[in-house]
Amino acid sequence: xxxxxxxxxxxxxxxxxxxxxxxxxxxxxxxxxxxxxxxxxxxxxxxxxxxxxxxxxxxxxxxxxxxxxxxxxxxxxxxxxxxxxxxxxxxxxxxxxxxxxxxxxxxxxxxxxxxxxxxxxxxxxxxxxxxxxxxxxxxxxxxxxxxxxxxxxxxxxxxxxxxxxxxxxxxxxxxxxxxxxxxxxxxxxxxxxxxxxxxxxxxxxxxxxxxxxxxxxxxxxxxxxxxxxxxxxxxxxxxxxxxxxxxxxxxxxxxxxxxxxxxxxxxxxxxxxxxxxxxxxxxxxxxxxxxxxxxxxxxxxxxxxxxxxxxxxxxxxxxxxxxxxxx
Numbered sequence: 483x484x485x486x487x488x489x490x491x492x493x494x495x496x497x498x499x500x501x502x503x504x505x506x507x508x509x510x511x512x513x514x515x516x517x518x519x520x521x522x523x524x525x526x527x528x529x530x531x532x533x534x535x536x537x538x539x540x541x542x543x544x545x546x547x548x549x550x551x552x553x554x555x556x557x558x559x560x561x562x563x564x565x566x567x568x569x570x571x572x573x574x575x576x577x578x579x580x581x582x583x584x585x586x587x588x589x590x591x592x593x594x595x596x597x598x599x600x601x602x603x604x605x606x607x608x609x610x611x612x613x614x615x616x617x618x619x620x621x622x623x624x625x626x627x628x629x630x631x632x633x634x635x636x637x638x639x640x641x642x643x644x645x646x647x648x649x650x651x652x653x654x655x656x657x658x659x660x661x662x663x664x665x666x667x668x669x670x671x672x673x674x675x676x677x678x679x680x681x682x683x684x685x686x687x688x689x690x691x692x693x694x695x696x697x698x699x700x701x702x703x704x705x706x707x708x709x710x711x712x713x714x715x716x717x718x719x720x721x722x723x724x725x726x727x728x729x730x731x732x733x734x735x736x737x738x739x740x741x742x743x744x745x746x747x748x749x750x751x752x753x754x755x756x757x758x759x760x761x762x763x764x765x766x767x768x769x770x771x772x773x774x775x776x777x778x779x780x781x782x783x784x785x786x787x788x789x790x791x792x793x794x795x796x797x798x799x800x801x802x803x804x805x806x807x808x809x
Contacts, residue, residue, distance in 0.1 A: 557570055557807055557809065559807065560589055560804055561592075561593075561596060565585070567808070573588055589799070593799060594655065597655055597798065598652075598654075598655050601655065601658055605650045605654070607643075614646065619753070659791060660783050672771075673771065675778050675781065680768070684767070684768055685725050685767055686725055686764060688722055688723065688764045688765055689736045689758075689764070690723075690764065691720070692718055692758070692761060694744075694759065695716070695755070697753050701716050702755050702757060706747070740760065742760065742761075743760055744757045
């Protein structure tokens with residue numbers, strides 16, 4: 483039981499560490515992780531009073547603009563995709579930013595959407611529903627209770643799903659960018675980091691723990707706060723965990739938790755939550771460089787992720803065909 487459970491736990495910790503590497507980067511300037519109601523849908527000139535008036539006015543001699551509501555409402559095109567006067571006005575109003583800042587945001591959103599399409603990043607309904615399940619569990623609710631909570635806060639469920647889908651697409655895009663940078667991290671740079679931070683790769687050979695498991699995260703929190711009490715719904719058991727052959731990301735959970743303390747509560751899968759009380763750390767081992775390389779590459783990317791993302795999207799913007807039709 484202990485061995486099987488710990489294998490499951492290691493899988494979950496690896497998954498959480500991987501997600502953290504994806505989710506924690508700050509968004510590049512102008513790129514929003516959450517959906518903007520202004521940039522979500524392309525609108526035509528019929529939604530803009532100014533655009534409609536322009537469309538109805540007689541064409542002046544030498545004016546090559548077409549007398550069309552759609553064309554008249556377009557202010558900018560980004561690689562052929564339109565940004566309308568109405569979108570700019572709404573972005574200014576809702577985000578309380580200058581006109582130029584609103585334009586920059588909308589251009590960035592257009593470039594982001596184009597990159598998602600170019601990289602064939604697709605998020606289906608099943609994945610969105612699974613993410614909703616995960617969010618509900620993280621908040622100690624089932625799906626129905628979570629939906630009720632959204633409704634009670636006046637949040638439209640369909641819009642919530644659309645927003646969440648766009649967040650996942652954005653996370654996948656940023657993950658692609660950052661992982662490509664991980665792959666280009668130089669061997670000498672990684673070796674230098676390893677030599678200067680040997681303490682990060684010195685780990686106990688074994689950690690003696692008490693495992694606390696429950697399907698109710700609130701009950702587990704109560705058990706952690708009152709470890710001498712027997713809490714209904716919380717199972718405990720002693721477990722010795724060997725760390726010298728573990729992936730550094732996994733080992734860090736135990737290394738960073740001091741003796742006589744609990745690890746963070748983690749989702750162990752299948753509706754269970756787990757935390758480990760660290761009784762003792764025994765022995766000492768050095769993680770070899772070859773085993774630590776991926777971890778080091780990730781650390782190097784994390785330390786400069788904002789710069790990496792800014793440079794990536796700046797290159798895309800420079801290459802983009804941005805046509806200013808009217809301001």
